[in-house]
Amino acid sequence: MSFIIVATTILKDSLLLFGQLALIITAVMIMVEFFQEYRILDKLLALTSPFTRLLGISGEADLPLMAGLLLGIGYGGAIIIDSTRQGKLSSYDIYLINLFLVLCHSLIEDTLIWAALGAMVIPIQIGRFILALGVCYLVSRFLSCFKK
Amino acid sequence: MQILSRGIRRGLNVTWELGIKVVLPAYIVVSLLNYTPVIKWLSSLLEPMMHLIGLPGQAALPLILGALVSFYAAIGALVPMGFDAKELTIIAAFVLCAHDIPIESVISKKSGSRVSSLIMIRLLAAVCLAMLVNYIL
Numbered sequence: 001m002s003f004i005i006v007a008t009t010i011l012k013d014s015l016l017l018f019g020q021l022a023l024i025i026t027a028v029m030i031m032v033e034f035f036q037e038y039r040i041l042d043k044l045l046a047l048t049s050p051f052t053r054l055l056g057i058s059g060e061a062d063l064p065l066m067a068g069l070l071l072g073i074g075y076g077g078a079i080i081i082d083s084t085r086q087g088k089l090s091s092y093d094i095y096l097i098n099l100f101l102v103l104c105h106s107l108i109e110d111t112l113i114w115a116a117l118g119a120m121v122i123p124i125q126i127g128r129f130i131l132a133l134g135v136c137y138l139v140s141r142f143l144s145c146f147k148k
Numbered sequence: 149m150q151i152l153s154r155g156i157r158r159g160l161n162v163t164w165e166l167g168i169k170v171v172l173p174a175y176i177v178v179s180l181l182n183y184t185p186v187i188k189w190l191s192s193l194l195e196p197m198m199h200l201i202g203l204p205g206q207a208a209l210p211l212i213l214g215a216l217v218s219f220y221a222a223i224g225a226l227v228p229m230g231f232d233a234k235e236l237t238i239i240a241a242f243v244l245c246a247h248d249i250p251i252e253s254v255i256s257k258k259s260g261s262r263v264s265s266l267i268m269i270r271l272l273a274a275v276c277l278a279m280l281v282n283y284i285l
Contacts, residue, residue: 010179010228017175017227018167021220025166026159033155064259074248077255084259091260098256102266103245103273110219110244117223118233119240124281128244131273 020116028109032075041066041079051133055100055140057093060086064097072106092143096136103132166220174213174224182228201275202282203238207231214243215271222247234285241281245274 035041045062048069052061064083067076080101084094107125114121181187191205198205206229214222222243231239249270253263 006179006183010176013228014172014175014179017171017224018163021167021171021223022160022163025163026156029159029162030152030155033151033158037151073252073255080255081259094259095261098259098261098266099269102252102256102270113223114236114240114244117227117236117240119236120233120285121237121240121244124237124241124244124277127241127277127280131245131277135269135273 021113024109024112024116028075028112031108032071035071041070044070054133055096055136056144057096057140058089060088061093061097065100068097068101068105069107072109073101074106076105095143096140099139100132100136103135104128166218170218170220171224174221175228178209178225179228187229201238201242201278203235203278207235207239210239211242214247215249215274217248218251219243219247237285238278238281242274242278245277246270 041063044066048062048065049059052059052065060083064076064080067079070076071079073080080097083089084097089097104125107129111121111125114124178187187206187209190209193205194208195205198208207226210222210226210229213225222239226236226239249267253267256263256266
């Protein structure tokens with residue numbers, strides 16, 4: 001008897017979680033399609049350019065950074081790999097882009113999901129952004145010592 | 149309109165893939181383990197280490213699953229454990245910094261970077277951010 005109660009609770013709760021995730025993921029996917037259709041990322045590049053300038057990397061880095069930040073490494077991956085293969089970015093630029101993105105990416109999807117679970121996620125995302133910027137800044141200073 | 153229907157279709161596909169293959173298995177296994185002594189045993193084993201970032205020992209399970217398997221596996225595993233808001237926030241800090249490491253490393257590698265240092269910095273950042281959140285809250 002108690003097994004049935006356990007099984008129904010697990011089933012009910014997991015379906016609830018499943019539904020929540022379905023809503024969020026679908027909303028994110030509609031956004032991804034919308035971004036692709038209207039080339040929204042290209043229009044938002046001005047937002048990341050102060051940061052690429054601060055880190056001393058090429059302006060060509062804005063597109064992969066924006067793709068990673070908004071869409072995530074998974075869904076923005078194609079854009080990230082494409083833009084690094086066009087040959088306009090040095091390996092130094094690419095390393096800093098990857099360093100920034102592994103620390104801080106997919107701001108929209110991840111924020112929605114953790115907020116739905118009940119974590120205080122917005123301060124963490126802000127902290128993560130600052131952390132990624134700080135780490136990249138330190139590494140860029142460190143690497144530029146060797147470049148000269 | 150087309151965008152909407154494409155988005156919904158893609159969203160449901162992804163949800164199905166993730167949900168059936170990742171979230172539900174993690175959720176069900178952890179829910180069942182909750183009725184066995186395994187979680188308590190694991191918890192007492194890892195308590196001292198997890199204490200550093202202000203989490204109970206069993207929280208190691210979602211952290212490890214998140215780092216090595218996927219973000220969504222961590223979610224499937226943590227929901228049945230019933231953490232409070234502070235613990236959830238610390239777990240979020242850690243998992244947001246360090247998740248899907250095998251998959252995301254492939255992308256970093258394909259775009260042309262060496263990944264070993266990236267992974268080290270990520271793990272270090274995850275621990276530091278989790279400690280900071282624990283200290284502030």
